[in-house]
Amino acid sequence: MNALINTVTGTVVPGELGPTLMHEHMFVQYGGPSAEYCRPGRPRDEAVADCMEYISQIKSHGVESLVDPTTVDLGRNAPLLAEIASKTGFNIICCTGIYSTATYVRLRERLGGSPEAVADMFVRELTEGIGDTGVKAGFIKVVSSAPVIRPDEHELLLAAAHASVATGAPIITHTDGVLGDEQQRIFTAAGVPAHRIVIGHSCTSTSFAYHHGIVQGGSYLGFDQIGMETVLPDEVRVDSMLKLIHAGWASRIMISHDSVWHWVGGPRMGTGQHKNWKPTNFFERIVPMLYYGGATDEHIQTMLWDNPRRFFAGEPTSPIA
Ligand SMILES: [Zn+2]
Incomplete structure (x- = not known):
């Protein structure tokens, strides 16, 4: 069991995480900072x-930790994150991994053409650090799109799986709201325990059968684009969340907004059509909707607090009857 978690300012044990947002981007700049x-x-x-x-702002809602899945090609800026973490005393967990397939192919070729070399780079960033920053990644972030998982994406998922098996690091993915079940099959077939996987952006799907399949397979569902109403109204995500909660699966839901706090050249959160896209939206608007739908404080604590702790601790998820 991998009991020590790499944050950008050193290691913590899972019990130190507290309430955690599982997918927020602090700084994004396409192509790197x-x-x-x-x-x-x-x-x-x-x-x-x-x-x-x-x-x-999120501290005022009791949040103590943040998982930032910004990859190198999205502008991951480890020294900047480390500076913010030390100034605020906040736990920030950053990632290794790759967002775009084009980046993956370029990097693979630069490293000699083999997917293993990319997996080795992930392992180095998890165990030795990112470049010479001294900051170690705490998890692996990879991506597949729609309508199928293409060969290069499949290879990238396998590189992530190999790095995860080699280090015990967990994986958090990006999906387009589909094929998360396929990601899960690829990872688990390569030896990654299902409870070490969050299928990201699962809240973009409205299919209970899709969510059920991933839960049954033993992984977590990222309800991690809450407030991104240009994609889907919050009411629809809340409806999916309540169905899962009432089916007994609060223990598989991870909460976040996929917000971007400083996006060079990108849109600004919290304004216009992005008005609810901000890292406090869950606390301000969603929690009351969940209460109204019959969710309890205990469910909210499970999603915000227990699930991130169990995920990073490597605790097996309990099987679904
Ligand atoms: Zn994201």
Whole structure:
């Protein structure tokens, strides 16, 4: 059992996580962080200030930890995250992994053409650190799209599986709301225990049968785009969540917003059509809807607190009858 979790400022034990948002991006810049966000100066200071403001907002709702699945090609900026974590005393867990298949193919070719070399890079970032930053990744993030898992995506999922088996690190994925069951089959066939997998963006699907299949397979469902109403109204996600809760599966739901706190060239959260897309939306709007639908404080505690702890601790999920 992998009892120590890498945060960007050192290790913690699972019991230290507390209420945790499982998928929020603090800083995003496609292609990697540019120089101005890596050296001291106004652009970087503004990014830090934005992130510190959102941390203080979620702290006021009792959140103590944050999982940031920003990959290298989305602009992962480990020193920036470490600075924010040490200034706020907040647990931030960052990832290794790859978001776009084009990046995967480029990297694989640069590393000599083999998927194993990519898996080795994931392992290095989990065990030795990201470049020379001294920051170690705490999990692996990979992606598949729709309508099928393409050969390069399949290879990338397998590289993640190999790195996970080698290190015991868990995996959190991106999906387009479909094929999460297929991701689960690929990972588990390669030896990853199902309870070490969060199928991300599962809340984009409205199919109870799809959710049921992933739960039955032993993994967690990411209800991690709450407030992203340009994709789906919150009421629809809440409806899916309540169906799962009433079926006894609060123990498989992970909560988050997929919010982006400082997105270079991207939209701004909390305004216009993005008005509910912000890291406090769950607490402000969704919790009352869940209460109204019959959910209890205990369900909310299970989703926000117990599930992230059990996931990072590597505790097996209980089988579904
Ligand atoms: Zn995301």
